[in-house]
Amino acid sequence: MMIVTTNEIPGKRIVKTxxxxxxxxxxxxxxxxxxxxxxxxxxxxxxxxYTKLFGESREQALDRMIEEAHALQANxxxxxxxxxxxxxxxxxxxxxxxxAVWVEDL
Amino acid sequence: MAGDERQQQLMMAYVDDxxxxxxxxxxRAQMAADPELARExxxxxxxxxxxxxxxxxxxxxxxxxxxxxSLFNRLERQTGWVLFxxxxxxxxxxxxFEFLSADSIELPWKLGGCGLFAGAGLLFLSVLRGxxxxxxxxxxxxxxx
Numbered sequence: 001m002m003i004v005t006t007n008e009i010p011g012k013r014i015v016k017t018x019x020x021x022x023x024x025x026x027x028x029x030x031x032x033x034x035x036x037x038x039x040x041x042x043x044x045x046x047x048x049x050y051t052k053l054f055g056e057s058r059e060q061a062l063d064r065m066i067e068e069a070h071a072l073q074a075n076x077x078x079x080x081x082x083x084x085x086x087x088x089x090x091x092x093x094x095x096x097x098x099x100a101v102w103v104e105d106l
Numbered sequence: 107m108a109g110d111e112r113q114q115q116l117m118m119a120y121v122d123d124x125x126x127x128x129x130x131x132x133x134r135a136q137m138a139a140d141p142e143l144a145r146e147x148x149x150x151x152x153x154x155x156x157x158x159x160x161x162x163x164x165x166x167x168x169x170x171x172x173x174x175x176s177l178f179n180r181l182e183r184q185t186g187w188v189l190f191x192x193x194x195x196x197x198x199x200x201x202x203f204e205f206l207s208a209d210s211i212e213l214p215w216k217l218g219g220c221g222l223f224a225g226a227g228l229l230f231l232s233v234l235r236g237x238x239x240x241x242x243x244x245x246x247x248x249x250x251x
Contacts, residue, residue: 055249055250056246056247059249060245063245
């Protein structure tokens with residue numbers, strides 16, 4: 001599955017547009033990790049626990065979007081974007097979306 | 107099958123030079139009669155030589171620093187969490203004891219308080235059980251960043 005942020009894929013042509021595909025998730029870490037992360041505020045630096053949390057959300061949202069694209073029998077997703085919002089503090093909500101297409105070599 | 111196993115053991119012992127002279131001669135005779143076995147022994151001998159010649163790479167100073175930093179970090183954090191958890195348990199236990207044994211608090215308040223904490227505890231257990239069940243299949247736990 002080819003995923004690009006552009007609307008076209010150089011070297012390929014879009015034969016069929018199959019529609020919007022998206023995948024979202026909201027994940028949080030445990031309160032233990034939240035307390036450690038809070039303590040990091042005093043000393044600065046990367047909050048590894050939240051970096052990991054964000055990475056987990058990104059991968060899960062991506063996988064869900066890809067699953068939808070597979071269900072539509074697409075072989076590529078164009079115009080891919082991520083969007084995030086905040087439902088609750090300490091949780092990472094991510095929405096991955098794009099347009100599922102069928103592409104062929106030029 | 108048992109014969110194959112015996113021959114494998116003999117072969118390993120031959121490669122590692124652990125056979126007594128009589129067994130060694132016997133095994134050499136077998137090799138002379140079976141070119142396939144001789145070829146296999148040569149392959150194992152090559153592998154054994156290669157393994158012996160392998161030199162482990164010494165970790166760099168940077169890697170050692172990272173290792174010790176990570177070790178101390180874990181020790182500090184785990185000790186910190188154990189002390190913190192013990193403190194919380196002690197305080198909560200003491201507060202519960204004081205709350206339940208205080209004569210100035212009427213029975214409905216005590217019952218309400220007990221219900222509140224028992225309900226919250228039960229809800230937490232339910233969430234925890236659900237999480238432990240799904241944790242085994244959570245593909246994303248290994249994501250580092």
